[in-house]
Amino acid sequence: MNTEISLLRREGLAVAEDLKGRLPDEVDKKRGPYAVIECFEEIPCNPCVVSCRFDAILPFKDINDLPFVDFSACTGCAVCARVCPGLAIFIVDESMDGDMGTIMLPYEYLPLPEKGRQVLARGRDGRVLFPATVVRVMKGGRGKTALVSLEVPKEYLQEVRSFSVEEEEDASQCSCASANLSEESIVVCRCEGVDLEEIRDLIARGYKTLDEIKHRSRAGMGPCQGRSCRQVILNELARDAGVSLEEFEAGSFRPPTTPISMDILAKGSEEDAENS
Ligand code: SF4
Ligand code: SF4
Known part of the structure; x- marks a missing residue:
């Protein structure tokens, strides 16, 4: 019997294996922004499904089902990310030419960073990856979570999952990998x-x-x-x-x-x- 505890179960960190079926193919990546849903717990929750007016999240048979995106229908509108209480939905856009794309992240702290601000992009484990620029801010309120878009090299779009706003003098330093x-x-x-x-x-x-x-x-x-x-x-x-x-x-x-x-x-x- 395999008694190995997965990283996801042990520390809540998703790895490539856990993301199978949760990312679009190359064709859908080029169509425009899309939602990546990293929701792995079978709990009674479905705001993402009921909020999507494009029916781009596969319908639940049971309230405890896990959400999976139909990427051919997803427009990247981000409505689901605004209502997800688990902050488990990210909007990725890699459809543009060039090496850079954007990732929209839920953000629950105040004050919100302003457009153009340098922040520290972090991975799933919270470690600093690199400084990144805020390119868009959608304010929260009325039960909706604020969303902040960062410009990120395309190769890191599936790595960046949070960010922190540091003091200006620290933002250029990546040596603070042990989160402060x-x-x-x-x-x-x-x-x-x-x-x-x-x-x-x-x-x-x-x-x-x-x-x-x-x-x-x-x-x-x-x-x-x-x-x-x-x-x-x-x-x-x-x-x-x-x-x-x-x-x-x-x-x-x-x-x-x-x-x-x-x-x-x-x-x-x-x-x-x-x-x-
Ligand atoms: S981003 Fe918009 S279209 Fe895509 S799954 Fe979420 S609500 Fe539906
Ligand atoms: S709303 Fe968020 S936490 Fe709830 S099922 Fe959907 S993705 Fe998971």
Whole structure:
């Protein structure tokens, strides 16, 4: 049995394997901007699907389905990216001639960077890739997330997934690869609003298991049931214990581990009754 934990499961980082079926072919890349949806958690969520008036996101059979884009229909209008609560949708445009393209990223901080501002483009793991220029800003509001477009070399369009606005004097330096974020600015559990500082504080105070952290902070007890934060907390606990993540005793899972419909539960009961 393959017990290897994927990088996506362990640290929430998507790799090429995870992006299969989520990127357009060469023909569709040339047609114009398109949406890349990096949503990998089967949670009850569908604003992207219902907001797309071009039916460019394949219809869900179940509210827990994962979204996949029909690139022949996607116009890159970015409506889905504005309403995605997971900040999981990026609008890429590599249809122009030359070496540069654009990527539009959701951005939840204020103030918004202005057009022309130099920022630090970062990869999925948060590491600085290079300075980039803001070429467009779509303000947020009324339930819509602000979007910021960066000009990026085409070869990095599938690498850049966030950015940070640094002090002017730092923007030209790429040596700050070890992100200079404060712990309280790193949200671990989005559902319950728990940041990294609180998690580390609890560990330092003697809460050494996932359940203890959950019960004290409520991290992992929101609608997504820890799908986003669980691995981050386990990483912190393992690091504190001085063991690898694989060696760390993760504790037990209580079923159901993914949301399931009452229909499936009911059918299960019927089968149980027949077999008894
Ligand atoms: S970018 Fe626009 S057309 Fe494309 S999937 Fe999103 S909402 Fe639909
Ligand atoms: S998190 Fe975003 S991409 Fe995923 S299902 Fe919800 S709206 Fe769609």
